[in-house]
Amino acid sequence: MNLALFRAFPNEHLFSLLLRLYKLSGYGDFITFQKNVGIQDRFLHANKVFSSTAEKLITHLEDRDETIKAHSVVPLWQMSVGQIIDVEDTRLQLFNHMNEQQLFGFDTSWHSCKKCRQDDLVTYGTSYWHAKHQLPSVFECYKHHCTLDKGVEPVKNLFTEILPHQVVAWNPVLSRISGDLKCWQSFVWKIDAISHNQPSTVADIKHRLIELLGLNIQSLPKRKAICELHNPHFESALGPVLIKYIFRDYTRSTQRGKTNILSSMFANIHKAQGVRNPIYWVALAYWQRAKLGLN
Ligand SMILES: [Zn+2]
Structure with a gap:
């Protein structure tokens, strides 16, 4: 055929x-x-x-x-x-x-x-x-x-x-749609549209985020410290409804230790293999959207 x-x-x-x-x-x-x-x-x-x-x-x-x-x-x-x-x-x-x-x-x-x-x-x-x-x-x-x-x-x-x-x-797929989730979806669509029309812009966001958060350094302990510092701000910027919708760990009553999305991305001792789902990067870009000029 x-x-x-x-x-x-x-x-x-x-x-x-x-x-x-x-x-x-x-x-x-x-x-x-x-x-x-x-x-x-x-x-x-x-x-x-x-x-x-x-x-x-x-x-x-x-x-x-x-x-x-x-x-x-x-x-x-x-x-x-x-x-x-x-x-x-x-x-x-x-x-x-x-x-x-x-x-x-x-x-x-x-x-x-x-x-x-x-x-x-x-x-x-x-x-x-x-x-x-x-x-x-x-x-x-x-x-x-x-x-x-x-x-x-x-x-x-x-x-x-x-x-x-x-x-x-x-x-x-969702029974209750809040304003937070609507705002998030608009952002995902926006990033998707940019990825079609200006691929170099979307490919660059990851590098700009790493630079912006001061994570462009070799030392793992230093990266971990920066992640510890930033993570509460990341969580509160997204809010409880949205962060539970994106990351399942936040919906569990008994968590496997304290969830720290930033550490899992940048300070994981076991080097992550493969390409991460873009939603992780979209979530960081959403948090930093004003500084990235993506508002
Ligand atoms: Zn339809």
């Missing part, structure tokens, strides 16, 4: 396209179909962007730049990488993800919007998973501004072969 012959629907996530193509292909099982197009992936998570699967799908489609922007959440991840993920560069698979899905308060399964599902079924005869519904911590549809849904039985992995209209029952 030549993937280049098939088009993704507007803002369709690459993994949704892969799943639909398999369903159209007539192959008896998903993994055999994948092997036929040079892919072998049993873990199709919404925010898995660094993999040979994403790389192969992007390469298969015609316009690499357009594909990354319109059909993936890759642009936002430039914030964590701290460099532009160049459209000519085919190194997505060289980066690794940290194993941190369990660290967030917000839901990380595949999300969908009721109105989009209805519209897509009428227009295209099928529903599909939109890329912008999967931006981490975002809870409203980018088109309809209604609250996004998650499966009552959460769809974590598209290897289970489920498209949105096949989900039996839905729940809203």
Whole structure:
């Protein structure tokens, strides 16, 4: 099967396209179909962007730049990488993800919007998973501004072969939306928009934050001391509702020691492997948004 012959629907996530193509292909099982197009992936998570699967799908489609922007959440991840993920560069698979899905308060399964599902079924005869519904911590549809849904039985992995209209029952991703959370979401959308239009600006935020917080130093004990100093300010700037929504550790009654997000990012004795979820950097940028000129 030549993937280049098939088009993704507007803002369709690459993994949704892969799943639909398999369903159209007539192959008896998903993994055999994948092997036929040079892919072998049993873990199709919404925010898995660094993999040979994403790389192969992007390469298969015609316009690499357009594909990354319109059909993936890759642009936002430039914030964590701290460099532009160049459209000519085919190194997505060289980066690794940290194993941190369990660290967030917000839901990380595949999300969908009721109105989009209805519209897509009428227009295209099928529903599909939109890329912008999967931006981490975002809870409203980018088109309809209604609250996004998650499966009552959460769809974590598209290897289970489920498209949105096949989900039996839905729940809203959030039941109570406060002003704090709305303000946060607007900021995530703003950073995402910058990551599309001015990638060098978004890639630079990480380095500016490190400089701004005085963390551009070798000594681990000194970095730790700076983190201890800053962390209470970071926590109070975000406020209790937002910080619980972002980081699960703040929702636990018995915490594993004192939570210190800054130390976990900058003063971890065990050197963290892989690329951190961009939400960590978005949270720091949100705290420092006035100084970064991102208000
Ligand atoms: Zn929608």
